[in-house]
Structures are given as structure tokens and as C-alpha cells.
Amino acid sequence: MLKYFYFFFILSVFSTSLFSQTHTISGYALDEKSSEALIGCNVYVNNLKKGTSTNAYGFYSITLPESKDSVELIISYIGYDLKIIRFILTSDIKLNITLKPTSEQLEQVEIKGVRNRENVESTKMSVIELPAKQIKELPAIFGEKDVLKALVLLPGVQSGREAFAGFYVRGGGSDQNLVLLDEAVLYNPFHLFNFFSVFNSDAIKNVQLIKGGFPAQYGGRLSSIVDISLKDGNAREYHGEGGIGFIASRLTVEGPIIKDKSSFMISGRRTYLDLLVNALNPNPEDGGGGVYFYDLNTKLNYKISENDRVFVSGYFGKDVLYSEIPSDSMLFQIDWGNKTLTSRWNHIFTKKLFSNTTFIYNDYLFRIIIERGNTEAKLLSGIRDVSGKIDFDYYPSLRHKIKWGFHHTYHTFIPSLVKGTRGTTPIPFPEYPQKFVNHSAGYINSDYSFSDVISLNSGLRVPFYKYKNFDYLNFEPRLAMKYSLNQTSSIKLSYTRMDQFVQLVTSAQETPLDLWVPSSDKIKPQNADQAAIGYFRNFNDNKYESSFETYYKKMNNITEYKEGADIFLNPNIEDFILFGEGWAYGGEFFIRKNEGRVNGWIGYTLSWSMRQIDGFNIGNEPYPAKYDRRHDLSVVAFYNFNKKWSFSAVFVYGTGNSVTLPVGRFSDPSYGWDPYFSWYSDYGYRNSFKMQSYNRLDLGIKKTVVKKRFTFVESFDIYNVYNRRNPFFLMNDKMYDPKTNSEKWMLRQFSIFGVIPTINFSIIF
Amino acid sequence: MLNFINYNIRIRSEQTFTGFGHRFLLFIIVIITFNGCQQIVEMDLGSYDSKLVVNGILKPDTFPRIYLSESTFFYDIDDYRNRFHFITNAVVTLKRNDTKIFLKSDSAYEPLNKNRYNMNSGFGDEYKPDTVLVYFYTDTIRPKPGDYFELEITSGNRRVTSAVTVPFPVEIDSVKFAYSERPKDPYNEGFQTEVYAETYFKETINKDEYYRLKLTGWYKEPSYIDPSDSNLLTFSHSTDVTAGNILGDINKVINGYLECGFYYENASKNKKHVRISIERLTEETGRYLESLVLQREHEDSPFTEPVMVKSNIEGGLGVFGAYSASKEMEGIYYCK
Structure with a gap:
């Protein structure tokens, strides 16, 4: 198998088209109003019926043969008007393309056959992009527009519990998703015990989800990559956006520092429930408390020259849960948060060679603080990374793109650091040593079109990992192929191998207390092989794009914790881990309409996800994963009625989560004959029950009023319109049964959110 | 390959709302609380064959x-x-x-x-x-x-x-007693001290094996004699089953070492006796x-x-097992 891969890989990397005389058109695709770089913008050469797309920084490069005929470039991007540029190509051209955002009430100009056909033309599969604008249109619980909750509306992505922002991709675990914010890893991308994600939708430019067919530049997780880009900041005018929501308020300001040369963006939000509750507390001296979060996104960029540009972006967020009694000088506080800092330098070496050099610092810290009088104790745990990476994009011809690079990360794992003082005297606590890990990877990726029909994307990633005496080197082949059936349909297939060197030590329900641990001689690195095949088709002159993909994923060295293992503050956690295998397979259907007054998508997934762990179940029998979900359906619709009013609706349906429930009871005298303490449960096989199915309808109405340079937006969202009591968890409880006039064990289902109406006000200036 | 049965779960219409009494909590909490409810779920399990x-x-x-x-x-x-x-x-x-x-x-x-x-x-x-x-x-x-x-x-x-x-069975090599060094509870000062019976035994421990440390203590003073017990028994206690497993602290077991902590009263500052045995399961x-x-x-x-x-x-269900106990060793500790 591998030898075929290497054959295709070498063929692809070294294939180049030979033309007698060629010229290159290169530059950036930018938003006309703000000069924001447009990621994944389609640049189509109409004469050759071939196109390319801009990279993560909005750069493109097209090399064409010299011709006396005029070249027609058609540039398209979701949410923007098409642009057509014609010129005679007699020399290299540097061309920065600006696109105008489409007015919501207007239909786009109809130009047959030139709409974005990337869905069927590119080798990309299992990749979905969600523009931030679309995420902001979705109705949301408490009005908080949430990137990660939007992702679970896509096929192959499943939510965890009711209203939680956690997600599971193609049968993988929640720690198998790599969440990147401007290339920095966010180890805990959640606020408020996973109810909200840390991403402020006002600050986000683009979200890309990759669930298979991973390009070689990505690695480190088995199941998905969520690549989120922050806005660069408007380089032409000052703008702002603020909002008052049900639980949080937010404000974003952006503008030029030097017009068309440098800009900034700063965006923050904070919840205020704790402030209101404490303000209304009639006896503050008796104590108070609450829970809140805040986050701040910042970005600066500076265009040094036509060929050089630097970006510095940061994220700072924290959640705080506290209780204090001032009269007793007592404080109990739990807080956790991420800090990231990304600095990037884009450099164009030649018209065909683009580079990005990045330095990243990210830090996730969890703390428990207890203070009473002059005594203080603190527990800290977390993970800190310092990373450097360099990536190159090379465009030898219109048919060929090569990307290669190298990255290195130095991880510091802080398992549990306890510090305490009484007065000025330190209190001795056991110390758990920090762990230091080096992780590097080199990669190369080639995307080559052999003809208009066949394209091949092949790559190789070589990760190297070292922790103490344990080191690990692997080769991760990546392969994706497209075969065009005609102008509107294609078949694609992909195969990837991924390794994962960090994993989350978590209880059944993920919390901020969960601990990331590195691979070691005891915790083997996880790896996964995934193959997918899909049929892609566009309809109605590319107004509708659709796909049907099937996949099979095999995961090795999957871990679970021994039943009853106490993972909190356990210095020997590695000894409590069991290893096994997982496999997932299924089919995903997706149809999306991006344009017009009515747009949206439908996603449906039929899937299976299984685990087999030695030590679980009688005979180590395989069992369904907790989020093994047979059916998962999402219907998302937007309707722009006119300039003033717009509507949105979301319907979701999913098979219930798997649970383990007792089926029998028995008594055992090993610890005595007392009937209260000698009664035990006979559980069926692990996860052999399904909770009740999940379904919900959300509706949103938005009113937009423009007055001079201010735009006022009022939105009214209704979460769970028909007040469905969706299962949150199940618990057995002994209750009086009036039917039999006796006590009986009964299974209770707990739900948390019924219908929740929310009003939000925003102002854009 | 096991065939899994996906049981249907039926919800009975009965509902109870969780109460929440804080009068100052805001609308959001009220909404969440009163929307959040419990329901009795009736399981359609078919028949359960008792085992x-x-x-x-x-x-x-x-x-x-x-x-x-x-x-x-x-x-x-x-x-x-x-x-x-x-x-x-x-x-x-x-x-x-x-x-x-x-x-x-x-x-x-x-x-x-x-x-x-x-x-x-x-x-x-x-x-x-x-x-x-x-x-x-x-x-x-x-x-x-x-x-x-x-x-x-x-x-x-x-x-x-x-x-x-x-x-x-395994054989006990020696027993030492250690006293807790933790600060005394100000509310119980002078009342209780924790003693650890550190027990060493002649065995290279296999992580898959299980051991249990059993302690039996008694007083010799007549005033403490339990009249119903001719052995003058005052307590009998065993550690939980332990090994390189959930309940054990691996470092302590690997070297043929088990410990059991217990409290004694300071009221009587005499030397005390304890019988110790190790059970191999x-x-x-x-x-x-x-x-x-x-x-x-x-x-x-x-x-x-x-x-x-x-x-x-x-x-x-259940267990068909076995264990062997070491010879009992007598230890003496002092109430400080």
C-alpha cells in the first residue's frame, strides 16, 4: 500500500507543466471596504476553465502561458459580488484583487458556469468552511453566537450533551480535535464549564473544519482540525460593533493605524450575571459569589512592504467561579483560562513562492485558590507551549501547488502544583514534577492536476516526539484524489494517517479540571488511519453544492481510565490507563445553498463508533462509544426578507447518547450482611443503552435599521421552540411508587434547557 | 462480536420541577431552573433473567x-x-x-x-x-x-x-509504627493521633496480585475489656484490597510494603498491642x-x-476465590 503512495507522491511533487513562455499573476484577494484578506477566495481563469484559491493569508499565484488573447479572471467568494478582470498577459503581473460584499437584498449577477466550483473541482474533501457572517446569523441559546455550536450542525460532527459546546468528529473523542486560533492551540476552548466556546464571533473572520483528508501541514490530533482566523482589522476606516446580550456584553473596535498599511482589531466580552446577583444581595457581609468569564481578542498587522507583512494577535480569556465571606476573610475560587500570542511574518520571495514564519506562545492554566485569614493554598495545573514554525507555498504552475514546512513545539505540562502559605511560612505539599516535551514535524504537500479530470493531492508528514527517554518517529502519508465525472460532479477519495501525542485525562464529563498528559513509555501515542470516498455534485448552475461521503477510521492506542480511577491530583495517573482500539464508519450527506434570499444547508450523518478496551466488559467485548450516534440531522435555513428583516431557523435531530445502566441487583456478603451495604448493581454491557433521542428547533428574527453611519440590530432568538425536554443525564433514584404502595428504583432523566427566548441588541458603527 | 440491543426508553408524562429558592437570582437562573426538569423514564427492557x-x-x-x-x-x-x-x-x-x-x-x-x-x-x-x-x-x-x-x-x-x-501465604518480615505528622485538628487537639502500621513482607510483588492487611488491636487494661469478647478485642480492621491497582499506592506495594492507618485515643498513654497479618488473594x-x-x-x-x-x-455473578493469610505478628505501639 505504502509503495503506491510513495509512487504517487513523488510523481506529484516532481510533475511540472512545461510551457515555452509563462507569466505569473500574483497578489492578494481583499475585502474592498476593509482590506481584510479573503481566505479561500476562488480565482478562476475562464479561458482555461481552471482555477486556484487564495491561501490562509489571502495570497494567490497563477502562472499561465503567454498569449495574445485576453485572459479573463473571475474571482468569487461567498458573500461577495463576483468580479471579472480581463487583460492581455505579456509579463508578470502583481494584482491585488478587491471584492465588494454582496448586499443582502440583492441577488448576485448571473454569470453561468463561473460560480465557485471548488466543491467539485478541488481535491479537498471532508472540509467545510463556515464564514463568520453565517455563524452570526444562527439563532443561539442566550443569544451567544457560538462557533463550536455552529460546527455541530455540520455532518460528521456531533454535539455532546445538551447545549454543550463540546464536539465529536467521526467517532473520535473530544480531545482528538485540534482547535487553532490564528495557529495557536487552544487546549480548553470552552467557557462556563463547556457551555460556551471561547470564540467571540465578532472577532472571527473564518472557520474551517477538517474532518478527514488532512493536508500534511496539519497534525497532532486524530479526528479533526478546527482552524479559526481572527479578523485582521479594517485598514481603511474605523469601525466598531457592540452588543448587549442576555448574559454577556461585547465590544469590538477596529481601524487603521496607518491607512492601508497597518490596522488593529480589539474585541472583548464579559458576562455580568455575578455582578447583578451580588449587587442585589441584601447582606453582602454574609458573603457572595458567582461565576463569570471574559475574553479579549486583539490583532495588529503592519505591511512593511509589498512583499512583507507582519501580524501579532493574542487571546486572553478567563473563567472565574468564586465564593467569598468577607467577615471571615474567606475566599474559595476556581479559575481557568487560555492565553495565546501569535506573531507571524508573511514574506513573498518571488511571485511563486510565499512564506509564513510564526512564533506562538500559548498557555492554559487552571487554579483552585482557598484563602482563610492568613492561610492561603493554591493548586495549579495546565500546559504551556512555545512553538516556532515556517511554511512555504510554492506555485510552479496553475496546475501545481506545493506546500512544505517545519514546526517545533516545546511543551511544559504542569500536572498539579500545590502551593500554600500560613502567614509568611510556606506549607509543605507534595510536589508533582513538571514534564517537558519536544515535538517537531516536517511536512511536504503537493497538489497537482494531471488533467482537467484527475487531480492528486499527496503529502507526507514526519512527526518526531521526545519525552525523557521516550522518543517516537513516524511517517504520516496523506493522499487525496479527485476524478471529475463532468463539469458539475466528481468522485474523491482520501487516505490519511494521524498521530496524537497528548491526551486529556478526563472523567465521564469533561470539566476544566481535566488534565492534558503527554505520551510516554507508559502512555503510547495514539494513531489513526482514515479512508474516505465521496461523490460531489453541484446543481442549478452551482447554486447548490452537495456531497455524499463515506468513511472508515481505525484508531489505535485509544485510552480509557480504569473504572473508579481517581484522576484528580493523582501523580501516577499513567498507571490507571487502559489501552485499546476504536473504529468508526459511516456516511455523510450535505447539501448547501450559499446564495440568494433563502440559503442554508442540510446535513445528515449515519454513523457507528465502537471501542474495544482490554479490561472493560466481560471477555473484553467491543462496545459503542458514548457518542455513537446512528442518526444525526441538521437543517439550517436563512431567509433575508428585505433590507430590514431576516429570519433563521435550525432544526436538529440526533440519536441519544449511549449509556451504561444497571439491569439487575444482587447481594454479596463480602463486606457484611447488612442489606444497606451489601447490595450491588448488575450492569449490562457498557454503553448498551441509548438515551432518548435529541431534537430541537431554534428560530431567530433579526431587524436591521441603518441610521446615518450607525446600524442598529435587534435580534430575537428562541432556543428550543417547542420546549423539548432533551436528556442531559440519567440517574437512578429510589422513589415511592403509588401504584404498588412501595419504594421502587426508578430512572430519572434530567433536562436543563426548555424554551429560552432571548433578545439581543447590537450597534455597528 | 456481541450484538447490542438498543433498548427503547419511554418517558412517562409525570414531571417535577427542580426548586430553587434564592429570591435574588435573575431571570436567567429562573428560566434555566424552571425549564430544567426531571422526568421519570420507563425502560422497555423486555424480560430480565435473574442470575x-x-x-x-x-x-x-x-x-x-x-x-x-x-x-x-x-x-x-x-x-x-x-x-x-x-x-x-x-x-x-x-x-x-x-x-x-x-x-x-x-x-x-x-x-x-x-x-x-x-x-x-x-x-x-x-x-x-x-x-x-x-x-x-x-x-x-x-x-x-x-x-x-x-x-x-x-x-x-x-x-x-x-x-x-x-x-x-506470604510472611511478614517486620512492622514499624509511624505517627502522623499533620497538624492536629484544633477542635480535637490531644484527642486523636493517626498511627500507621508499616508492614514489610518477604515477597516480590507482582502487580496483578492482591493483598490485604489485617489488624486486630486489643487492650490489656482490665477496664477496657469488652466483657462479651474473651479475646479482649477492641478493633478489627483491614485495609482495602490493594495491589498495583485502583486502591493501592503502587510505590508502597512494589517493595513488599503495606500500611494501614488508624486512630487511637490519647486518654490512655500506655503501650498498645496489635496483631497484624497479610492476606494474599x-x-x-x-x-x-x-x-x-x-x-x-x-x-x-x-x-x-x-x-x-x-x-x-x-x-x-459473584466470585469463587481464595486467599491465604500470613502468620499473625504482634506489634506494639505507644500512644504519645
Whole structure:
């Protein structure tokens, strides 16, 4: 198998088209109003019926043969008007393309056959992009527009519990998703015990989800990559956006520092429930408390020259849960948060060679603080990374793109650091040593079109990992192929191998207390092989794009914790881990309409996800994963009625989560004959029950009023319109049964959110 | 490959709302709270076939006792006074060295609680002299270390089997006593001190094996004599089953070391005596006992995975196990 891969890989990397005389058109695709770089913008050469797309920084490069005929470039991007540029190509051209955002009430100009056909033309599969604008249109619980909750509306992505922002991709675990914010890893991308994600939708430019067919530049997780880009900041005018929501308020300001040369963006939000509750507390001296979060996104960029540009972006967020009694000088506080800092330098070496050099610092810290009088104790745990990476994009011809690079990360794992003082005297606590890990990877990726029909994307990633005496080197082949059936349909297939060197030590329900641990001689690195095949088709002159993909994923060295293992503050956690295998397979259907007054998508997934762990179940029998979900359906619709009013609706349906429930009871005298303490449960096989199915309808109405340079937006969202009591968890409880006039064990289902109406006000200036 | 049955769960229309009394919590909390509700779920489980439950843990030179009962459907009516559903008409056989022994049904009164005193509560607390009538199967054979036994039980159309090899005992090398260095509780100053019986034994520990440290303490002063106990017993306590497993601290076990902490009263500053023995359990026995403890500890939390009992009874539930105890060693500690 591998030898075929290497054959295709070498063929692809070294294939180049030979033309007698060629010229290159290169530059950036930018938003006309703000000069924001447009990621994944389609640049189509109409004469050759071939196109390319801009990279993560909005750069493109097209090399064409010299011709006396005029070249027609058609540039398209979701949410923007098409642009057509014609010129005679007699020399290299540097061309920065600006696109105008489409007015919501207007239909786009109809130009047959030139709409974005990337869905069927590119080798990309299992990749979905969600523009931030679309995420902001979705109705949301408490009005908080949430990137990660939007992702679970896509096929192959499943939510965890009711209203939680956690997600599971193609049968993988929640720690198998790599969440990147401007290339920095966010180890805990959640606020408020996973109810909200840390991403402020006002600050986000683009979200890309990759669930298979991973390009070689990505690695480190088995199941998905969520690549989120922050806005660069408007380089032409000052703008702002603020909002008052049900639980949080937010404000974003952006503008030029030097017009068309440098800009900034700063965006923050904070919840205020704790402030209101404490303000209304009639006896503050008796104590108070609450829970809140805040986050701040910042970005600066500076265009040094036509060929050089630097970006510095940061994220700072924290959640705080506290209780204090001032009269007793007592404080109990739990807080956790991420800090990231990304600095990037884009450099164009030649018209065909683009580079990005990045330095990243990210830090996730969890703390428990207890203070009473002059005594203080603190527990800290977390993970800190310092990373450097360099990536190159090379465009030898219109048919060929090569990307290669190298990255290195130095991880510091802080398992549990306890510090305490009484007065000025330190209190001795056991110390758990920090762990230091080096992780590097080199990669190369080639995307080559052999003809208009066949394209091949092949790559190789070589990760190297070292922790103490344990080191690990692997080769991760990546392969994706497209075969065009005609102008509107294609078949694609992909195969990837991924390794994962960090994993989350978590209880059944993920919390901020969960601990990331590195691979070691005891915790083997996880790896996964995934193959997918899909049929892609566009309809109605590319107004509708659709796909049907099937996949099979095999995961090795999957871990679970021994039943009853106490993972909190356990210095020997590695000894409590069991290893096994997982496999997932299924089919995903997706149809999306991006344009017009009515747009949206439908996603449906039929899937299976299984685990087999030695030590679980009688005979180590395989069992369904907790989020093994047979059916998962999402219907998302937007309707722009006119300039003033717009509507949105979301319907979701999913098979219930798997649970383990007792089926029998028995008594055992090993610890005595007392009937209260000698009664035990006979559980069926692990996860052999399904909770009740999940379904919900959300509706949103938005009113937009423009007055001079201010735009006022009022939105009214209704979460769970028909007040469905969706299962949150199940618990057995002994209750009086009036039917039999006796006590009986009964299974209770707990739900948390019924219908929740929310009003939000925003102002854009 | 196992075929999983996806049971249907039906919701009964009955609903109860969780209450929330804080008058100052805002609209959001009210919304969440009053929307968040509990519902009784009725399970459509089909029929539950009750299983034979075996408890037979052999000990060298002791007549075997095999307790046999049956499990019930979880959601049946719970009569806590009658939770042991003994089966007294089964055919129970033990096979040792190709010799088949038919055990006979018997009954006896046994203490309701295994430990007569709760050591951590101090002398005399929670004294439970109650007994309960129990049924079992027994014989006059005396197992020896190294003996291999096969168990077969038939009751109606149910049949269960299991097997065990009686382990060899370990020997205690020495015992030391250590005293807690933690700051004394200001509310109980001078009242309790924790003592650790650090017990070393002559064994290279296999991580898969299970051990249990058993302590029995008594006073010699006549004023402390329990008149009902000729052994002057004041407490009897054993550590939880421990090994390179959940309940154990691996570093302590690897070197042939176990410790058991307990409290004593400072009221009498005399030297005290304790008998110490180490029990070596078969892996199946240890895993079973460990899983019982863990299940109990985690059963009330809806957010943790339930712990399944690790039975070694083919076709049923429970344990057919064995353990051997070391010779008792006497230790002396002083109340400081």
C-alpha cells in the first residue's frame, strides 16, 4: 500500500507543466471596504476553465502561458459580488484583487458556469468552511453566537450533551480535535464549564473544519482540525460593533493605524450575571459569589512592504467561579483560562513562492485558590507551549501547488502544583514534577492536476516526539484524489494517517479540571488511519453544492481510565490507563445553498463508533462509544426578507447518547450482611443503552435599521421552540411508587434547557 | 462480536420541577431552573433473567462456605429486609484432584457487620452485635495452598461454573509504627493521633496480585475489656484490597510494603498491642472485591462511568476465590 503512495507522491511533487513562455499573476484577494484578506477566495481563469484559491493569508499565484488573447479572471467568494478582470498577459503581473460584499437584498449577477466550483473541482474533501457572517446569523441559546455550536450542525460532527459546546468528529473523542486560533492551540476552548466556546464571533473572520483528508501541514490530533482566523482589522476606516446580550456584553473596535498599511482589531466580552446577583444581595457581609468569564481578542498587522507583512494577535480569556465571606476573610475560587500570542511574518520571495514564519506562545492554566485569614493554598495545573514554525507555498504552475514546512513545539505540562502559605511560612505539599516535551514535524504537500479530470493531492508528514527517554518517529502519508465525472460532479477519495501525542485525562464529563498528559513509555501515542470516498455534485448552475461521503477510521492506542480511577491530583495517573482500539464508519450527506434570499444547508450523518478496551466488559467485548450516534440531522435555513428583516431557523435531530445502566441487583456478603451495604448493581454491557433521542428547533428574527453611519440590530432568538425536554443525564433514584404502595428504583432523566427566548441588541458603527 | 440491543426508553408524562429558592437570582437562573426538569423514564427492557450469584472464598484449613443467591430486576420493588434471595435447593459441587464433592446446604447466624467496631470512630462506637440467619453450602474438606478447585452449580435450568487455585501465604518480615505528622485538628487537639502500621513482607510483588492487611488491636487494661469478647478485642480492621491497582499506592506495594492507618485515643498513654497479618488473594478475588468497593463509591454520581462488578462466575455473578493469610505478628505501639 505504502509503495503506491510513495509512487504517487513523488510523481506529484516532481510533475511540472512545461510551457515555452509563462507569466505569473500574483497578489492578494481583499475585502474592498476593509482590506481584510479573503481566505479561500476562488480565482478562476475562464479561458482555461481552471482555477486556484487564495491561501490562509489571502495570497494567490497563477502562472499561465503567454498569449495574445485576453485572459479573463473571475474571482468569487461567498458573500461577495463576483468580479471579472480581463487583460492581455505579456509579463508578470502583481494584482491585488478587491471584492465588494454582496448586499443582502440583492441577488448576485448571473454569470453561468463561473460560480465557485471548488466543491467539485478541488481535491479537498471532508472540509467545510463556515464564514463568520453565517455563524452570526444562527439563532443561539442566550443569544451567544457560538462557533463550536455552529460546527455541530455540520455532518460528521456531533454535539455532546445538551447545549454543550463540546464536539465529536467521526467517532473520535473530544480531545482528538485540534482547535487553532490564528495557529495557536487552544487546549480548553470552552467557557462556563463547556457551555460556551471561547470564540467571540465578532472577532472571527473564518472557520474551517477538517474532518478527514488532512493536508500534511496539519497534525497532532486524530479526528479533526478546527482552524479559526481572527479578523485582521479594517485598514481603511474605523469601525466598531457592540452588543448587549442576555448574559454577556461585547465590544469590538477596529481601524487603521496607518491607512492601508497597518490596522488593529480589539474585541472583548464579559458576562455580568455575578455582578447583578451580588449587587442585589441584601447582606453582602454574609458573603457572595458567582461565576463569570471574559475574553479579549486583539490583532495588529503592519505591511512593511509589498512583499512583507507582519501580524501579532493574542487571546486572553478567563473563567472565574468564586465564593467569598468577607467577615471571615474567606475566599474559595476556581479559575481557568487560555492565553495565546501569535506573531507571524508573511514574506513573498518571488511571485511563486510565499512564506509564513510564526512564533506562538500559548498557555492554559487552571487554579483552585482557598484563602482563610492568613492561610492561603493554591493548586495549579495546565500546559504551556512555545512553538516556532515556517511554511512555504510554492506555485510552479496553475496546475501545481506545493506546500512544505517545519514546526517545533516545546511543551511544559504542569500536572498539579500545590502551593500554600500560613502567614509568611510556606506549607509543605507534595510536589508533582513538571514534564517537558519536544515535538517537531516536517511536512511536504503537493497538489497537482494531471488533467482537467484527475487531480492528486499527496503529502507526507514526519512527526518526531521526545519525552525523557521516550522518543517516537513516524511517517504520516496523506493522499487525496479527485476524478471529475463532468463539469458539475466528481468522485474523491482520501487516505490519511494521524498521530496524537497528548491526551486529556478526563472523567465521564469533561470539566476544566481535566488534565492534558503527554505520551510516554507508559502512555503510547495514539494513531489513526482514515479512508474516505465521496461523490460531489453541484446543481442549478452551482447554486447548490452537495456531497455524499463515506468513511472508515481505525484508531489505535485509544485510552480509557480504569473504572473508579481517581484522576484528580493523582501523580501516577499513567498507571490507571487502559489501552485499546476504536473504529468508526459511516456516511455523510450535505447539501448547501450559499446564495440568494433563502440559503442554508442540510446535513445528515449515519454513523457507528465502537471501542474495544482490554479490561472493560466481560471477555473484553467491543462496545459503542458514548457518542455513537446512528442518526444525526441538521437543517439550517436563512431567509433575508428585505433590507430590514431576516429570519433563521435550525432544526436538529440526533440519536441519544449511549449509556451504561444497571439491569439487575444482587447481594454479596463480602463486606457484611447488612442489606444497606451489601447490595450491588448488575450492569449490562457498557454503553448498551441509548438515551432518548435529541431534537430541537431554534428560530431567530433579526431587524436591521441603518441610521446615518450607525446600524442598529435587534435580534430575537428562541432556543428550543417547542420546549423539548432533551436528556442531559440519567440517574437512578429510589422513589415511592403509588401504584404498588412501595419504594421502587426508578430512572430519572434530567433536562436543563426548555424554551429560552432571548433578545439581543447590537450597534455597528 | 456481541450484538447490542438498543433498548427503547419511554418517558412517562409525570414531571417535577427542580426548586430553587434564592429570591435574588435573575431571570436567567429562573428560566434555566424552571425549564430544567426531571422526568421519570420507563425502560422497555423486555424480560430480565435473574442470575445465580455466588460468593465462595476459600481459605486454607477452613471449611468452605459457598453462599448462593439470585439477582433481581433492578427496577423491581425493593424490600430491603429481604434483599438476599438465597437459593437452598441447588446442586453445588467442588472438584479437587478429580474428586467430586457434593456440598450440602446449611445455615447459621452470622454477624450483620463484618467489622464489629468502626475503628476510625474510636472504641466502642457503632457496636453491632446483630446477627442474621444465612444459608450456604459447605463440606468438611479443608483447602490447602496450591489446591485447584472447580466449582459447578446447577439450579433448575441455570448452571454456573468457576475455578480457583488457593494461593500460598506470604510472611511478614517486620512492622514499624509511624505517627502522623499533620497538624492536629484544633477542635480535637490531644484527642486523636493517626498511627500507621508499616508492614514489610518477604515477597516480590507482582502487580496483578492482591493483598490485604489485617489488624486486630486489643487492650490489656482490665477496664477496657469488652466483657462479651474473651479475646479482649477492641478493633478489627483491614485495609482495602490493594495491589498495583485502583486502591493501592503502587510505590508502597512494589517493595513488599503495606500500611494501614488508624486512630487511637490519647486518654490512655500506655503501650498498645496489635496483631497484624497479610492476606494474599487470588487476582480474581481481589478484582471482585475491589470492584464492589469502587461501584459503591461511584454509584451516586451521574457524571462518572459506572463500575461493573468483575465476576469470575461463568454464566452468573459473584466470585469463587481464595486467599491465604500470613502468620499473625504482634506489634506494639505507644500512644504519645
